[in-house]
Amino acid sequence: MKKLLNVLIIEDNISDAELNIYHLKRGGYNLFTERIESANEMKEALAKRTWNLILADYELPQFDAPSALRILQETGLDIPFIVVSGVIGEDRAVEMLKAGAHDYILKNNMTRLLSAVEREIQDVSVRQQHKLAEDALRVSEERFRRMFEESHVGIATLGSNGYFIRANEAFRKMMGYSDEELRSLTFREITHPAHYEADKLNVSRLVKQEIQVYKAEKRYIKKDGKVVWGSLIVTAIRDNEDQPIHFLAMVEDISNRKKAEEILRESREQLKAFAARLQTIREEERIMISRELHDNLGQSLTALKMNTSRLIKQLKEGVDSAEVQNAIGQATEMIKLIEMDIDFVRKISSDLRPRILDELGLIPALEWQLKEFEKQSGIECHLDCGVNKIGIEPTHAVGVFRIFQESLTNILRHANATRVEVRLNKKEKSYILEITDNGSGINESNLSSKTSLGLLGMRERAVLFGGEVVFHGKPGEGTKVILTIPEGN
Ligand SMILES: Nc1ncnc2c1ncn2[C@@H]1O[C@H](COP(=O)(O)OP(=O)(O)OP(=O)(O)O)[C@@H](O)[C@H]1O
Ligand SMILES: [Mg+2]
Numbered sequence: 146m147k148k149l150l151n152v153l154i155i156e157d158n159i160s161d162a163e164l165n166i167y168h169l170k171r172g173g174y175n176l177f178t179e180r181i182e183s184a185n186e187m188k189e190a191l192a193k194r195t196w197n198l199i200l201a202d203y204e205l206p207q208f209d210a211p212s213a214l215r216i217l218q219e220t221g222l223d224i225p226f227i228v229v230s231g232v233i234g235e236d237r238a239v240e241m242l243k244a245g246a247h248d249y250i251l252k253n254n255m256t257r258l259l260s261a262v263e264r265e266i267q268d269v270s271v272r273q274q275h276k277l278a279e280d281a282l283r284v285s286e287e288r289f290r291r292m293f294e295e296s297h298v299g300i301a302t303l304g305s306n307g308y309f310i311r312a313n314e315a316f317r318k319m320m321g322y323s324d325e326e327l328r329s330l331t332f333r334e335i336t337h338p339a340h341y342e343a344d345k346l347n348v349s350r351l352v353k354q355e356i357q358v359y360k361a362e363k364r365y366i367k368k369d370g371k372v373v374w375g376s377l378i379v380t381a382i383r384d385n386e387d388q389p390i391h392f393l394a395m396v397e398d399i400s401n402r403k404k405a406e407e408i409l410r411e412s413r414e415q416l417k418a419f420a421a422r423l424q425t426i427r428e429e430e431r432i433m434i435s436r437e438l439h440d441n442l443g444q445s446l447t448a449l450k451m452n453t454s455r456l457i458k459q460l461k462e463g464v465d466s467a468e469v470q471n472a473i474g475q476a477t478e479m480i481k482l483i484e485m486d487i488d489f490v491r492k493i494s495s496d497l498r499p500r501i502l503d504e505l506g507l508i509p510a511l512e513w514q515l516k517e518f519e520k521q522s523g524i525e526c527h528l529d530c531g532v533n534k535i536g537i538e539p540t541h542a543v544g545v546f547r548i549f550q551e552s553l554t555n556i557l558r559h560a561n562a563t564r565v566e567v568r569l570n571k572k573e574k575s576y577i578l579e580i581t582d583n584g585s586g587i588n589e590s591n592l593s594s595k596t597s598l599g600l601l602g603m604r605e606r607a608v609l610f611g612g613e614v615v616f617h618g619k620p621g622e623g624t625k626v627i628l629t630i631p632e633g634n
Contacts, residue, residue: 148173148174148175149174150175150177151178151194151197152165152166152169152177152178152196152197152198152199152200153187153200153224154179154181155180155187155200155205155213156182156202156205157182157202157205157206158202161202161229162178165200165229165255165258166178168256168258168259169258169259169262172259172263182207183207184213184216187208187213187217191217191220196222197224197225197269198224198227199224199226199227200229201226201227202229203231203233203237203241210241211244213226214241214245214246215244223276224269225247225262225266225269227247227248227249227250227258227261227262228241228248228250229255229258230250230252231251231252231253232251232253248261294313294314295313296315298395299312299313299318299319299320299375299394299395299396299397299398300312300313300393300394300396301327301394302382302392302393302394303392304392305352305388305389305390305391307332308330309327309331310391311324312324312327319365319375319396319398320335320367320368320373321368321369321371326368332344335367336364336365336366337363337364337366339364340363343361344361344363347361351380351392352381354387357380358378358380359380360378360379362375362376362377362399363375373400374398374402375398376396377394377396378394378395378396379395380392417609420609421609424543424544431498432498434497435495435497436494438497439490439491443487443490443494446487449483450480450483450484450487453476453479454480456476457476460476461473499513499514501513502542502543502546506542507535507537507546508530508534511549511569512530514546514549514550515528515567518553518557518565521557522557524562524563525565526566526567527565527566528568528569529567529568529569531568531569532569532571535569535630536633537576537610537630538610541630544606548603548606548607548614549580549628551599551602552603553565553580555599556584556624559584559585560584560585560586560624561584562582562583563584564583565580566580567580571632574631574632574633575612575631575632576632577627577630578628578630579625579626579627579628580625580626582623583623584624585620585621586619586621587616587624592616592618600616607628607629610630610631613628614626614627615627
C-alpha cells in the first residue's frame, strides 16, 4: 500500500513545485500537496491540516525559507522542514541547518530528495514515539508524586547511610521539620533513644534480607522536642545486585491511640490498687472481728462456763432438796449451751480468718481447710502436694487461700460432686494449684456471666498477685479450677 504524505510546498515556481512532486511520487508516496507563497498562506495551511513534510524554496518574491522556518517553530509542530533551492552559498545553507532546518537539497541534485525525506519521516516518527513515552512517564510520575505528597500517612525515603532524601507533607508535619532540614538529619536524630537500638538491629536485618519488612510502634522526637508515637513500616529498595540503595519508611501518627491506651492502663492500675486496698481492708476487718470473738467473747464464755461449774459444785455440796436438784439440772443445761456457744464462736472466728494461715503458712492452711470441708460436706477429698512451701508474700497468700475457699464453696453449692482432688505443683517460675471435682461441670454461660460474682472475685484476687485463674468444665464430668501463682510475689 502506498504511504500517504501531506506535503506543504513553499514555492513560487509552479514547475519547480511539480518537480518536487514528481520525485516524491517516484518514491511510492501517495501525495496530498498544497503550494503556497506567503507567510499568511503558510499560517493558514498549518492551522487547517496536519502536514508530514514541508519543502521550502529559499527565496520567493514575498517570502523566504528562514521566515518560514521561524513560523513553523513558533507553532511548536514537529514537521520535517527541507530547503529545496538553487545555489544559495554554503554560509546560508549552514545557517539554515543551524536554525533547525532538517536538510538542504540543491535543485540540480534532486535525486537526494527522496532519501532525505524518508530519513526525516523516519526520524520524526521516532521522535513522536519518544515524546509519547515521555508524556506517559510524566503523567505517571505526576500521579505518583501526588500520591506521595497527598498521602495522609507519612512517607519518607532514606539513603543507605540513614540520611533522609525526601519526605511527604504528612511526614514533615508529624516531625515538624522542612524537607531541607530533614535532608541534614538521619533517622537516629528523630528517633527516641529508647527505640534506636531496635531500629538499628532491624535495619541491619533488612539489609541482610533476614526480614523483608520492619514494623514497629515507636516514639519520635519532633523538632520542638515533643514526643510523637508512630506506627512504622520500613522496606529496602534494592538495585539489580540486590544491594539496598534506599529505604522507604511509612509512618502513621498513633499518638492519640497511645494516649488513650495510657489512660486506660492508668485507670486499670488505679482500679487494681483500689481492689487490692478493699481486699486488705476486708482482711484487716476479718482479723479484727475474729480476734475480738476469740479473745473477748470466747474468754468471757469460758469464764461463764467455769463459774457455772463452780455454782453446780456448791449446790451439790449444800442442802439436798428438790429445788436444789432442779437448780443443778438447769445449771447443767446452761453449761451445755455455753459449750455450744464456745464452739460456735471458735468456728466463726476461724472462718473469718483461720489463724493457721498466719501462724503456719499457706500449705498447712489449705490442708486444714480441705479437711474441714471433707468433714462438713462428706465429700471425699485428696490433696497431692508436689512442693512443701509456697514462696509468696503473706497478703497474697490470703488471696490464694480465699480463691481455694471459694472453689470449695462452689463445689458444695453447685457441683453435686462425690470427690475432690487438689494438686499443688511447681512449673518453671510458678506454682499451679488445681482443684478438680467430679460433679455436674461448670458451663460456658456461667463463665461469661456478669452475675458470676464469685468467679469474678477469684479472677480479680488472682490478678492482684500477678496470677491467673481459669475454669474448665465438662458437663457431667466435673470442673477443674487452675490457679497459677507466680513465685516470689
Ligand atoms: N464446681 C462447680 N461445678 C458446677 N457449677 C459451678 C461450679 N462452680 C461454679 N459453678 C456455676 O457457676 C456459677 C457462678 O459461680 P459464682 O461462684 O460466681 O456464683 P455463686 O456461687 O452462684 O454465687 P456467689 O457469688 O455467692 O459465689 C454458679 O452459680 C454455678 O452455676
Ligand atoms: Mg460461688
